[in-house]
Amino acid sequence: xxxxxxxxxxxxxxxxxxxxxxxxxxxxxxxxxxxxxxxxxxxxxxxxxxxxxxxxxxxxxxxxxxxxxxxxxxxxxxxxxxxxxxxxxxxxxxxxxxxxxxxxxxxxxxx
Amino acid sequence: xxxxxxxxxxxxxxxxxxxxxxxxxxxxxxxxxxxxxxxxxxxxxxxxxxxxxxxxxxxxxxxxxxxxxxxxxxxxxxxxxxxxxxxxxxxxxxxxxxxxxxxxxxxxxxxxx
Numbered sequence: 001x002x003x004x005x006x007x008x009x010x011x012x013x014x015x016x017x018x019x020x021x022x023x024x025x026x027x028x029x030x031x032x033x034x035x036x037x038x039x040x041x042x043x044x045x046x047x048x049x050x051x052x053x054x055x056x057x058x059x060x061x062x063x064x065x066x067x068x069x070x071x072x073x074x075x076x077x078x079x080x081x082x083x084x085x086x087x088x089x090x091x092x093x094x095x096x097x098x099x100x101x102x103x104x105x106x107x108x109x110x111x
Numbered sequence: 112x113x114x115x116x117x118x119x120x121x122x123x124x125x126x127x128x129x130x131x132x133x134x135x136x137x138x139x140x141x142x143x144x145x146x147x148x149x150x151x152x153x154x155x156x157x158x159x160x161x162x163x164x165x166x167x168x169x170x171x172x173x174x175x176x177x178x179x180x181x182x183x184x185x186x187x188x189x190x191x192x193x194x195x196x197x198x199x200x201x202x203x204x205x206x207x208x209x210x211x212x213x214x215x216x217x218x219x220x221x222x223x224x
Contacts (some may be wrong), residue, residue, distance in 0.1 A: 004153075028166070032211050043115070043201050043215030089153060093211060097142060097161055098169065099156040 003027045006073070006093050006102035014110050019077040021105050023090035026071060030092040030100075035064060035075045038087045038104070046086075080109045113137055117202050117216035124192040124223045132187040132219050133200030140214070141207045143185040144169075145177060147198040148218075154201065162183055192223045 005024045012018045023033075031052040041111035050057040050064045050073065057061055057064050063076045087104045118133045134143065141162050146154040146169075158167030160179040174189045174196060176212040185204075189196060199220050 034212060036215075041218070043203075043217050045215065046212040049212060064156055091154075097159055097167070098156060099144075099213070101146075103153040 002103075003030075004090060004100045004102045006105050009103070010106040010108070011098050012108045012110060015079045015082060016079045019075075019080045019084065019099075019107055019109065021075040021077075021090075021107065023073045023075075023089050023102055024071060025073075025092050027092070028071070028093070029094040031095050032093050033064070033066060034091045034093075034099075035062075036089045036091065037084075038089065044089060049104050052055075060090075077107075079106075082109050082111050085109045102111060115202055115214050115216035116206055117200075117219050119219060120217065121220050122222070124143060124189075124221065126193060128192050129188070129190050130192065130199055130221075132184045132190075132202075132221075134187070134204075134216055135183055136185075136202075136204040136214070137183060138204065138206075138214065139182070140204035141182070142205045143179065144203040144205075144213065145185065145187045146177070146201045146203065147171065149198050155177060157187065157200075192221075194223045197221060197223045 034049040035047040038044040048062045066073045089104045090102045091099045093099045115136045144159045146155040158177040158220045165184040166177045178186045204218040205213045
């Protein structure tokens with residue numbers, strides 16, 4: 001039972017355009033969501049997060065949107081840069097110690 | 112400030128051998144985690160610890176043991192390695208309170224033949 005799903009394994013976007021990465025979840029008890037970025041041969045690094053009491057959080061070029069009724073969150077990167085090419089994981093937690101991660105989306109930003 | 116470090120970076124084991132992976136963090140974080148990452152599976156939680164001297168099972172704990180004798184260290188042990196334990200292992204830590212982001216180490220690539 002996959003509680004956090006990233007249905008797009010990969011995404012290609014032109015440099016300067018918007019990248020939209022999606023994540024769906026099934027557990028309505030999740031109350032905090034995070035996005036991580038991972039380069040090859042490195043550990044994931046935290047990118048941005050959102051609490052379930054909000055529907056949007058921005059940090060520079062990165063914005064996360066949360067639609068609780070649809071149990072859906074998305075990460076927008078504007079403008080996309082070649083250095084953004086990486087695997088992006090979404091994760092969810094219910095405020096306990098455990099996190100559930102999606103399977104990741106590989107983003108390729110084309111110069 | 113090194114953050115989260117993992118030792119070793121690579122290891123090849125034969126079936127039945129044992130080994131210990133070491134995770135160390137210098138951020139005074141209370142919570143520490145061990146994950147494994149397999150192709151198409153995302154990150155799955157093996158064990159975690161909410162403080163020195165405490166450990167708990169995650170999603171996939173079978174075949175692994177852990178210890179947290181010091182706050183800054185979290186050890187993952189494989190007593191009798193199996194090919195199914197071939198994976199990339201990540202350690203992570205985080206603060207208590209309202210900060211939920213985890214800080215990850217660079218990973219250990221383990222191959223069991």
